[in-house]
Amino acid sequence: MLSYDKPVAVNGQGPSSAAGLSSGCQTMASSPKASRVSAPVLSNGALSNGVTSNGSTALTAAQRPNKDHHIWLVTGPAGCGKSTVAKYLASTLQLPYIEGDEYHPQANIDKMSAGIPLTDADRWDWLTALREASIHQLDNGSDGVVLTCSALKRKYRDVIRVAPYFVPNIHLHFIFLKAPEEVLLRRVLARPNHFMGANMVHSQFDILEPPTADEIDVITIDVSRSADEVLADTLDRVLNTMDGISARSRQQ
Numbered sequence: 001m002l003s004y005d006k007p008v009a010v011n012g013q014g015p016s017s018a019a020g021l022s023s024g025c026q027t028m029a030s031s032p033k034a035s036r037v038s039a040p041v042l043s044n045g046a047l048s049n050g051v052t053s054n055g056s057t058a059l060t061a062a063q064r065p066n067k068d069h070h071i072w073l074v075t076g077p078a079g080c081g082k083s084t085v086a087k088y089l090a091s092t093l094q095l096p097y098i099e100g101d102e103y104h105p106q107a108n109i110d111k112m113s114a115g116i117p118l119t120d121a122d123r124w125d126w127l128t129a130l131r132e133a134s135i136h137q138l139d140n141g142s143d144g145v146v147l148t149c150s151a152l153k154r155k156y157r158d159v160i161r162v163a164p165y166f167v168p169n170i171h172l173h174f175i176f177l178k179a180p181e182e183v184l185l186r187r188v189l190a191r192p193n194h195f196m197g198a199n200m201v202h203s204q205f206d207i208l209e210p211p212t213a214d215e216i217d218v219i220t221i222d223v224s225r226s227a228d229e230v231l232a233d234t235l236d237r238v239l240n241t242m243d244g245i246s247a248r249s250r251q252q
């Protein structure tokens with residue numbers, strides 16, 4: 001069985017050997033959660049639900065080896081603005097959006113609603129489901145997907161980093177939203193109708209492992225600024241990253 005306790009090399013490559021990897025990419029087509037993801041018309045004329053605008057079925061990401069595919073994973077503790085940033089990126093870039101909170105089993109929601117922090121064991125299946133849901137969107141014809149997931153520890157990020165093992169032409173990017181605990185506490189206190197109460201913010205900072213310099217797939221954004229500044233800066237960094245990758249792909 002694959003252990004996530006050992007950091008995955010962050011070099012844009014998947015694991016060099018399949019040994020030990022457990023399940024393979026399971027389709028999320030039957031998942032009730034997958035149907036909740038919106039299916040905007042993509043710039044290539046495909047719908048993100050896998051059907052092109054002329055009614056034919058889209059090619060999977062692996063069947064389009066010369067095309068760059070991007071997973072934009074917006075991370076950080078409760079209240080840092082993951083949903084705000086991810087919705088903006090998805091609508092601006094016309095990409096499907098996956099809200100990580102919708103993939104929790106009810107038991108996790110119940111725990112968090114009761115102010116009990118999740119454990120590693122509570123998170124593994126959730127993280128794997130998010131990885132598979134992202135790949136599912138790319139396999140359905142989308143060039144990219146935006147998702148939210150706190151991904152507080154490195155080993156959680158490493159679960160998602162396995163994605164290129166399944167689809168080699170995926171570029172995975174973490175967007176880490178960074179701000180001091182007191183700023184996020186204020187925002188969570190002011191946020192209405194969310195299962196994640198302000199009492200959970202401290203426990204998240206307690207276990208947070210901010211991305212380290214060797215995690216070269218991470219874009220860090222200072223979110224102590226106004227929402228407008230954060231959104232503009234994030235979009236700029238994302239567009240620059242995509243331009244750089246497109247330029248490298250053209251040279252190959």
Ligand SMILES: Nc1ncnc2c1ncn2[C@@H]1O[C@H](COP(=O)(O)OP(=O)(O)O)[C@@H](O)[C@H]1O
Pocket residue numbers: 076077078079080081082083084085148187188190191192223224225226227228230
């Ligand atoms: N840069 C910002 N400045 C001020 N308020 C923000 C900013 N970004 C998000 N918010 C607000 O803070 C709260 C938490 O944002 P949200 O996107 O729900 O965070 P997360 O998804 O990370 O928990 C929301 O009420 C949101 O409107």
Ligand SMILES: O=C(O)[C@H](O)[C@@H](O)[C@H](O)[C@H](O)COP(=O)(O)O
Pocket residue numbers: 076077078079082100101104117118123150151152194196204
């Ligand atoms: O939006 C928020 O308020 C939180 O970030 C929320 O998304 C929660 O943190 C995660 O769903 C999972 O919990 P962990 O962060 O404890 O893994």
